[in-house]
Amino acid sequence: MIMDRLARALDDRLRLSPVTRRALAKVFPDHWSFMLGELALYSFVALILTGVYLTFFFDASSADRVYQGSYAPLDGSTTSAAYASVVRLSWDVRAGLLIRQTHHWASLVFLAAIVLHLARIFFTGAFRKPRELNWLIGVTMLTLALANGFTGYSMPDDLLSGLGLRIITSVVESIPLVGTWLAALALGGEFPSDAMIPRMFVTHVLLVPAVLVALISLHLGILVRQKHTQFPGPGRTEHNVVGSRLWPSYTLRSLALFAWVLAVLFALGGLAQINPVWLYGPFEPAQSTSPAQPDWYVAWGDGALRLFPPWEFRIGGYLVPAPFFPGVVLGGLAFLALYLWPFAERLRTRDRRQHHLLDRPRDHPVRIGVGVAALTFFAVLVVAAGDDVLARLLGVPVYDLLYLFRILVLALPILTGAVAFLTARALRRGEAASLGDLTRADLRRAGRPSRRPSRRDDEPETPAPDRPGERIELWPEGEVWRWRYRDEARRLVLTANRVAVSEEEAVEAARLAYPGVDRVVVPGPPAPSPPGPVRAALRRWGRAAAAGSLLVAALVERRRDRRRQRDGDEGDPREKADAAPRGGEPR
Amino acid sequence: MRRPRAVTLPALYPRRALVVGSVLALALGPVALAPAPDPTPTPSATTPAGDRGAQLYLEQCASCHGVRGQGSQQGPSLVGVGPAAVDFQLSTGRMPVSREVSQARRREPVFSADDISALVDHVASFGGGGPRIPRVASGDVVSGRDLFAANCAPCHGAAGSGAVLTNGWSAPPLYDASATQVAEAVRVGPGLMPAFPGQVLTDQQVDDLTSYVRRLRTERLDPGGNPLGRLGPLAEGLLAWLAVLVLLVAGVRWLGRRAAE
Numbered sequence: 148m149i150m151d152r153l154a155r156a157l158d159d160r161l162r163l164s165p166v167t168r169r170a171l172a173k174v175f176p177d178h179w180s181f182m183l184g185e186l187a188l189y190s191f192v193a194l195i196l197t198g199v200y201l202t203f204f205f206d207a208s209s210a211d212r213v214y215q216g217s218y219a220p221l222d223g224s225t226t227s228a229a230y231a232s233v234v235r236l237s238w239d240v241r242a243g244l245l246i247r248q249t250h251h252w253a254s255l256v257f258l259a260a261i262v263l264h265l266a267r268i269f270f271t272g273a274f275r276k277p278r279e280l281n282w283l284i285g286v287t288m289l290t291l292a293l294a295n296g297f298t299g300y301s302m303p304d305d306l307l308s309g310l311g312l313r314i315i316t317s318v319v320e321s322i323p324l325v326g327t328w329l330a331a332l333a334l335g336g337e338f339p340s341d342a343m344i345p346r347m348f349v350t351h352v353l354l355v356p357a358v359l360v361a362l363i364s365l366h367l368g369i370l371v372r373q374k375h376t377q378f379p380g381p382g383r384t385e386h387n388v389v390g391s392r393l394w395p396s397y398t399l400r401s402l403a404l405f406a407w408v409l410a411v412l413f414a415l416g417g418l419a420q421i422n423p424v425w426l427y428g429p430f431e432p433a434q435s436t437s438p439a440q441p442d443w444y445v446a447w448g449d450g451a452l453r454l455f456p457p458w459e460f461r462i463g464g465y466l467v468p469a470p471f472f473p474g475v476v477l478g479g480l481a482f483l484a485l486y487l488w489p490f491a492e493r494l495r496t497r498d499r500r501q502h503h504l505l506d507r508p509r510d511h512p513v514r515i516g517v518g519v520a521a522l523t524f525f526a527v528l529v530v531a532a533g534d535d536v537l538a539r540l541l542g543v544p545v546y547d548l549l550y551l552f553r554i555l556v557l558a559l560p561i562l563t564g565a566v567a568f569l570t571a572r573a574l575r576r577g578e579a580a581s582l583g584d585l586t587r588a589d590l591r592r593a594g595r596p597s598r599r600p601s602r603r604d605d606e607p608e609t610p611a612p613d614r615p616g617e618r619i620e621l622w623p624e625g626e627v628w629r630w631r632y633r634d635e636a637r638r639l640v641l642t643a644n645r646v647a648v649s650e651e652e653a654v655e656a657a658r659l660a661y662p663g664v665d666r667v668v669v670p671g672p673p674a675p676s677p678p679g680p681v682r683a684a685l686r687r688w689g690r691a692a693a694a695g696s697l698l699v700a701a702l703v704e705r706r707r708d709r710r711r712q713r714d715g716d717e718g719d720p721r722e723k724a725d726a727a728p729r730g731g732e733p734r
Numbered sequence: 735m736r737r738p739r740a741v742t743l744p745a746l747y748p749r750r751a752l753v754v755g756s757v758l759a760l761a762l763g764p765v766a767l768a769p770a771p772d773p774t775p776t777p778s779a780t781t782p783a784g785d786r787g788a789q790l791y792l793e794q795c796a797s798c799h800g801v802r803g804q805g806s807q808q809g810p811s812l813v814g815v816g817p818a819a820v821d822f823q824l825s826t827g828r829m830p831v832s833r834e835v836s837q838a839r840r841r842e843p844v845f846s847a848d849d850i851s852a853l854v855d856h857v858a859s860f861g862g863g864g865p866r867i868p869r870v871a872s873g874d875v876v877s878g879r880d881l882f883a884a885n886c887a888p889c890h891g892a893a894g895s896g897a898v899l900t901n902g903w904s905a906p907p908l909y910d911a912s913a914t915q916v917a918e919a920v921r922v923g924p925g926l927m928p929a930f931p932g933q934v935l936t937d938q939q940v941d942d943l944t945s946y947v948r949r950l951r952t953e954r955l956d957p958g959g960n961p962l963g964r965l966g967p968l969a970e971g972l973l974a975w976l977a978v979l980v981l982l983v984a985g986v987r988w989l990g991r992r993a994a995e
Contacts, residue, residue: 530970539897
């Protein structure tokens with residue numbers, strides 16, 4: 148009631164209803180993989196919610212501070228204010244540990260969701276024209292997320308993260324010519340500088356999140372403007388979007404996902420301990436701890452530093468130190484390749500058309516081969532960063548593992564890339580619908596040199612003029628017109644979500660989406676189709692079976708009760724217990 | 735494959751059949767550097783008949799360490815290692831070993847407490863002195879944490895979860911060690927570990943250290959939930975990926991399937 152009046156008052160002043168009506172009727176295609184980006188979005192929301200709470204208690208300063216609190220081994224110790232405040236947050240602030248751990252878990256999940264989303268976009272070719280801009284924004288957000296993850300991990304000033312910061316500083320210093328200047332500029336002096344924690348704090352809570360929020364808004368704005376891509380399928384063309392409306396179905400589904408993401412993150416934060424900085428102790432330049440790894444999303448850099456041989460040489464009198472290649476060049480090349488991929492692919496395929504229908508991953512064997520090889524390469528690097536942990540757990544000498552990983556990081560990507568390439572080609576050439584349907588003949592054919600694919604996916608926007616069983620049905624509904632697409636052969640009905648004010652407009656919209664399909668005017672909105680015969684029968688049988696089993700269970704229980712009562716009347720329970728294992732032996 | 739001598743063993747220790755006559759580990763690294771044994775044993779070290787320690791020593795240890803503890807090709811000399819070293823190796827189950835291994839692992843001790851003290855006495859009778867078994871009192875955990883971070887964390891890890899060293903060696907986790915065993919290891923320096931004699935760490939400091947290591951064992955230091963073996967960020971990353979794939983992506987798939995209906 149109040150909401151009603153409020154809404155009306157707002158509408159009177161701002162004239163929101165046309166905009167809102169259009170926005171609420173916006174259609175998003177339904178496919179589970181389109182919600183991976185939402186996982187990242189909701190993890191980011193969780194990060195902001197928990198992060199705000201943490202800022203109330205975190206003291207971003209490297210000044211000396213005496214910790215006094217309930218963590219006995221540090222009680223009365225003098226540490227940096229940042230470290231002392233994190234230990235206080237973990238041990239003495241109500242709900243502080245839960246929120247801190249949830250924040251950290253959310254960051255790990257955030258990055259994982261971004262990687263999954265990126266892989267989905269990459270393998271389905273969603274970065275093609277006109278969506279290159281959104282790809283660039285997305286890759287930029289990945290770099291920002293990595294940077295923010297690392298500053299957040301380093302800010303508590305504990306021993307473990309201090310080692311990581313020391314390594315990153317060395318990597319920056321290894322850039323020839325400018326490295327030492329850059330490092331000194333960023334830290335405001337030599338490595339454990341006083342300015343380092345306040346600077347990381349401002350970057351972590353203000354600068355990067357603000358840019359991220361702006362980029363996310365832009366990302367989603369472009370998505371709404373360009374409309375979401377969809378997989379090819381019956382009734383789906385380059386000119387329409389088939390799916391659920393924003394309100395109510397998509398909104399509710401998305402809110403459910405938000406609630407689920409929060410639930411999982413808080414469950415992790417409450418049940419699994421992460422980054423126990425009180426155990427690691429405050430950072431002292433002279434101390435170290437082992438095993439030492441960074442969080443998983445930067446561990447590939449650590450792994451590369453471990454695997455790369457200690458080669459250094461001079462160019463024009465300037466030393467190029469060993470960490471330069473694995474630390475700077477590898478990451479730089481990887482992100483350069485990510486940024487340039489859409490343009491490189493367009494250059495290669497000379498495809499300048501707009502694409503709103505997605506590729507199936509199998510449609511581009513080269514793309515899937517390269518993508519799988521790159522993912523394998525980085526996965527091996529991440530695992531290699533844990534070589535010391537693995538060596539201890541497996542009881543293997545760590546140098547043996549190091550050599551193994553050096554071989555794997557070169558060989559495994561080639562292997563997995565080739566397998567992915569051949570599988571995609573076999574799937575594309577053969578008639579198999581999924582991986583499970585692949586036959587050996589398909590695979591053998593995939594190995595042979597390529598012939599031009601005989602059957603190109605026929606363009607959905609130019610269908611045959613009279614396809615049997617397909618038609619557009621229009622009907623008036625009050626003063627407006629509605630239309631829907633019906634395909635008898637596939638038992639498919641798609642109703643347009645946008646109403647048209649006149650018959651002409653409805654005809655025009657239908658012609659745009661389904662050119663060449665016959666149009667008929669039908670009397671009115673048809674009744675919702677009854678459930679199929681199989682489902683109806685299943686439901687009926689299910690109900691009957693449930694009722695029957697309940698009845699049987701009740702009867703069995705009653706009978707057992709009665710027998711127990713009778714046995715109890717008959718004699719000594721001990722005797723009965725003795726007799727029981729012997730079964731029906733007559734006594 | 736059993737040797738005939740195994741038949742005479744007490745039934746209490748059936749596995750000794752494998753142990754007898756086997757080679758000893760190099761786990762007593764610094765011990766190998768100990769001065770060569772005195773070629774003429776003192777008469778006071780003659781074994782009295784029926785002495786439990788002597789009997790056990792001859793059965794379990796002598797084949798590698800020599801009858802008089804002088805050492806052999808398979809095992810280092812035990813003269814001058816000190817009671818602390820013998821007690822540490824036996825009470826953590828690292829000795830005796832059934833075959834030559836580079837680093838013996840911790841396990842259930844083979845001998846009872848009485849047998850261990852008898853063996854300690856017997857090995858002490860070879861002479862040479864060495865660190866005594868430390869008496870541990872409770873100390874100050876704050877000072878202990880400082881000492882631990884400065885001296886122990888580089889190898890055993892700041893969380894005491896252990897870490898790998900070179901050449902297939904590793905610094906073991908400290909969670910199973912008793913206070914006495916920690917103090918013995920500090921004084922003796924088994925394996926690659928350096929010894930910390932009284933000039934480096936006072937008795938009070940060793941007490942502080944052992945109190946902190948004992949504190950590290952308790953679950954009260956893991957208020958955040960399951961510690962994931964205190965293995966650090968990669969174990970956490972693995973769990974995060976599991977949660978993403980098993981819970982979140984599955985949730986997304988379920989929602990997507992609902993939408994398609």
